[in-house]
Amino acid sequence: MLERIVFTVILAYLLIIQLFNARLMKSMITSLGRGRVYEEAIKSAWGLTLLLVALVFLFDVPGDAVGLAFMPDVTDARAWNYFVFSCVLMGGLFVFYLSVLTSARLRARLRPHYELEIEKVLLPRTKEEAQAWKAISVTAGITEEFIFRGVLIYTLALYVDLSDGSLALASGALFGLAHAYQGVRGVIVTGAVGFVFGYLFLATGLLWPVMVLHVLLDLIAGPIHVAEPKNS
Numbered sequence: 001m002l003e004r005i006v007f008t009v010i011l012a013y014l015l016i017i018q019l020f021n022a023r024l025m026k027s028m029i030t031s032l033g034r035g036r037v038y039e040e041a042i043k044s045a046w047g048l049t050l051l052l053v054a055l056v057f058l059f060d061v062p063g064d065a066v067g068l069a070f071m072p073d074v075t076d077a078r079a080w081n082y083f084v085f086s087c088v089l090m091g092g093l094f095v096f097y098l099s100v101l102t103s104a105r106l107r108a109r110l111r112p113h114y115e116l117e118i119e120k121v122l123l124p125r126t127k128e129e130a131q132a133w134k135a136i137s138v139t140a141g142i143t144e145e146f147i148f149r150g151v152l153i154y155t156l157a158l159y160v161d162l163s164d165g166s167l168a169l170a171s172g173a174l175f176g177l178a179h180a181y182q183g184v185r186g187v188i189v190t191g192a193v194g195f196v197f198g199y200l201f202l203a204t205g206l207l208w209p210v211m212v213l214h215v216l217l218d219l220i221a222g223p224i225h226v227a228e229p230k231n232s
Contacts, residue, residue: 003059007155010055014048014147018178025181029121037122038132042139049143052151066150067207082203090209093216100220104228114224118182123225133222141215148175148194149201149210168198193217 021028029037056066063069072079099106114123124130152174153167162170175198176191197210 003055003061004155004158006055006059007052007151007158010048010052011147011152011155015174015178019180021181025118026121034122034124034129035132038129038136042135045139045143049146052147056151061154064205066146066154067201067205068150069206070208072204072206076205079204082200083206083209086200086204086206086209086213090212090216093213093220097216097220100223107223107228110220111224114221116183116186118186119221120225123221124223125225125227127226130222130226134219137215137218137222140218141211141213144175145197145201145207145211145214148178149198150207153198153202164199164202168195168202171195171198 032040056063072083100110114120124133148171153171156162156167156170172191172193172195175194176187176189179186179190182190197214200213201207201210
């Protein structure tokens with residue numbers, strides 16, 4: 001009972017803070033600069049994640065209950081099928097990321113898809129900011145998946161017995177709300193991505209593949225608005 005209350009309070013606090021920050025994000029970036037906002041975001045994300053990791057051990061939560069396993073159960077054919085699918089996705093996204101890094105033409109083609117006002121403000125504009133964005137991407141991929149897939153889905157399952165699809169949908173909806181600072185379209189897109197990641201997590205029982213997928217998606221966005229070098 002205490003375990004359920006503690007996890008619920010922490011997750012509710014996170015969502016409230018995220019919704020509150022939605023109104024402040026633009027002004028924070030304008031006043032503090034992207035680098036400082038990146039730095040503060042990394043610190044807060046890892047702080048909360050380490051707290052939740054400590055609580056997982058304190059309450060003796062089985063590691064595999066929150067996705068802390070390396071490979072699927074050898075007897076679970078469904079899990080292995082989704083695991084292979086996840087690996088194919090990882091490989092495809094990694095190749096696409098390398099293409100984005102090396103092709104100015106591809107970045108130009110992608111730019112219209114990253115034209116939300118908050119994306120223009122939040123995404124890096126200089127090479128230095130782009131380097132810092134890599135740390136943001138790794139942080140978001142690891143911490144957000146542990147929080148919104150591992151711990152959140154585990155906590156929801158303590159309350160009600162739902163199908164994988166329903167748990168993934170609930171996780172995706174809350175994940176979308178946590179990105180309210182991106183506006184309505186951002187909430188819908190991140191919610192849909194959260195649903196897919198949640199289902200892959202539940203189907204495989206593993207967090208690390210969706211962490212990698214999340215990191216790659218964020219890395220792809222990094223170079224989009226970085227100023228191109230002028231031809232001499």
